[in-house]
Amino acid sequence: MRDFGGRLPVALAVPGAEGLALSALGWQAVWRLLTDDQALAVERVFCRPDEAPMAEDSGRPLADFPVVAFSLCYEEDYLPAAAALTAADIPLTRDKRPDFPIVMGGGPLAFLNPAPFLPALDLLFVGEAEAGLPEVLAALRRAVLSGADKAACLAAVAHMPGVLVPGVTRTPVARACATDADAATVLADPAHSCFVSGHAAFRDMFLVEVNRGCPYGCRFCAAGYVYRPPRQARMAALQTLIEDVSPRKVGLVGTALTDWPDLLPFLAWLRERGTKFSLSSVRADGITPELLTILRQAGLRTLTLALEAPSERLRRAANKHLSLDALENAVALAGKYGINHLKFYVIVGWPGECPEDFDDLAPLLARVAEAASIGKGKRGVAHATLSVNPLVPKPATPMQWAPMASVAAIEAAYARVREAAKPLPGFRVEVENASMARMQGLLARGDERLFPLIEAAAASGSFRRALKTWDGDEAFYLDRERDKDEVFPWDIVDIGVSRDFLWREWERYQQGVPTAKCPPAGCAVCKRCR
Missing domain, CATH: 3.80.30.20 (tm_1862 like domain)
Known part of the structure; x- marks a missing residue:
């Protein structure tokens, strides 16, 4: 493992173009939470079609990050996320990826139904980011920078609240929820924009x-x-x-x-x-x-x-x-x-x-x-x-x-x-x-047997085309x-x-x-x- 100068590089990846990312409150809330930790070097990655994914600010290729974290909001996000990994020459499934990077997923799909995309993920954060995600990244940083291999890094966080490491964490994993015990109906830390841009879907807002x-x-x-x-x-x-x-x-x-x-x-x-x-x-x-x-x-x-x-x-x-x-x-x-x-x-x-x-x-x-x-x-x-x-x-x-x-x-x-x-x-x-x-x-209600469909969609650029060759039972x-x-x-x-x-x-x-x-x-x- 490279020496990262005491900081852990984290690619915060959005499966889509810049305009979508800049209008996604959840992704921006995660950005704010993680960049508050000076021990993390968090960079934005927008997974544009037909482009090798790279960090927006440094130009660092996605494969150079020891941690790649995808924000998964909609079922359609599976295609650009899978395509980004392929374009970055990162093996798409975790069983073919014994070494770094650690590919994470989070967002609404993580606590709706992550099963169709789970073969691609080493780690899933189930729940609201304010309820433990910074602590998970801090623990990963300590493990990575201590020289631990990938398996040991995952083991170090596998039993933390909201974490699902496939094959290691006992399921079901309880959704991490950001509530105040003394004021359960109060949203203590409302999400807000970190970036206001004319390129956002909600322009300059x-x-x-x-x-x-x-x-x-x-x-x-x-x-x-x-x-x-x-x-x-x-x-x-x-x-x-x-x-x-x-x-x-x-x-x-x-x-x-x-x-x-x-x-x-x-x-x-x-x-x-x-x-x-x-x-x-x-x-x-x-x-x-x-x-x-x-x-x-x-x-x-x-x-x-x-x-x-x-x-x-x-x-x-x-x-x-x-x-x-x-x-x-x-x-x-x-x-x-x-x-x-x-x-x-x-x-x-x-x-x-x-x-x-x-x-x-x-x-x-x-x-x-x-x-x-x-x-x-x-x-x-x-x-x-x-x-x-x-x-x-x-x-x-x-x-x-x-x-x-x-x-x-x-x-x-x-x-x-x-x-x-x-x-x-x-x-x-x-x-x-x-x-x-x-x-x-189909993607919302599917299981891991849908992953070949996602792979085919990433290769062909379309779920519609991939469905024509998929041998699964839609009904x-x-x-x-x-x-x-x-x-x-x-x-x-x-x-x-x-x-x-x-x-x-x-x-x-x-x-x-x-x-x-x-x-x-x-x-x-x-x-x-x-």
Whole structure:
């Protein structure tokens, strides 16, 4: 092992171009945490297509780093991560890599389902980086710089909280969670941008995390389960952060922004100091005249709302706490306060979905159009977009037992949505490619037998091309309802929500029975899902 001058070089790699990395809060949170340790020499690596990966600042090739750490956020990240290792002449599987580098993985996929990519990894960090990742890297540094070989370095961290070393660590590994024992519902260290750039997907915007997790328990949403307990930032902490950085524009990131009690005073504070801002999607029941006044004064012209399922029956089954009266009120206020564009998220392909569920959609859209005066000239909302996506039944949710809709069923549902929106002026429909959604589902629900598919995709540059030559059984992973006691590939991680609770929620989905949202007092009192 080379002498690194007392510091451990770590390549913090993002499977994608610079613009994606600079808009990923999790990756930037890890950057901040690790660069605080002066004993680590952390460098950024953006894994661009058809390029040998190198550190952005030093130009050091990826293979020269003793530790390569990938941030894995989406299933599609597997392809560029595998391609980067291959382009760097690093053996793709750990069994062919007895010597350094140590290839790590972390991010949301690490505590959803890391199994498909696990053959490529020497070490997986399961959980939130603030809950132990710096300590793991510090222990690796001590082992590496003491002259220990790779196996000894991995053994030194294999039993630390949140660490999974394949073949060494006993599973399941509990998700490391950054909570304060005295304030379990407080997000003590909200993530924020370390880099503000015109090259980012959110250009020239300083992103700040307002809340983590969601209390509503929508049965299809992984974020509502894997980030429990729901936590909210303190306004004073965010104000201090903004004052230290003095950004021109702030983007507020969270799953339930309008649940944050300090939202209105914080936005008013930003406006008073002349800082522009934007919000991710908000809940219909959180739209008020006060909020829209502030948003319009800040120049916001688009409002995004989640309608989710096409019928009230399916929304109830999905535990989507949406009042149609609140939705109508929200869009009416949008028209009154000068919102130019409404965007609605719609999901199709639900378990048990039938053509009759779409009978509710046309009158609902007509009701929305009338309330917001959509497409009726200057006195209302100019236009509306229905962004329609298929349900991908994700691990660690009640949907993990459900089959995924076929391409034909998804396309039929798209046609029904288009038919419902067709008579309404000002409406347009955008849809996700059904085959690509099924590919995401395959990677989300797969096991290590999918790794040859990932290898082939890295070689060919496309999952679609690789699927044509893959000899696996797609239907086994996607097209069957799972038994209650089936062992899942993702059972190697424990997200902190019990399997029994998820099964009860799956039964309640089938029965159409809602479940109350997480209580404000937090898990210490509730313990419902443990």
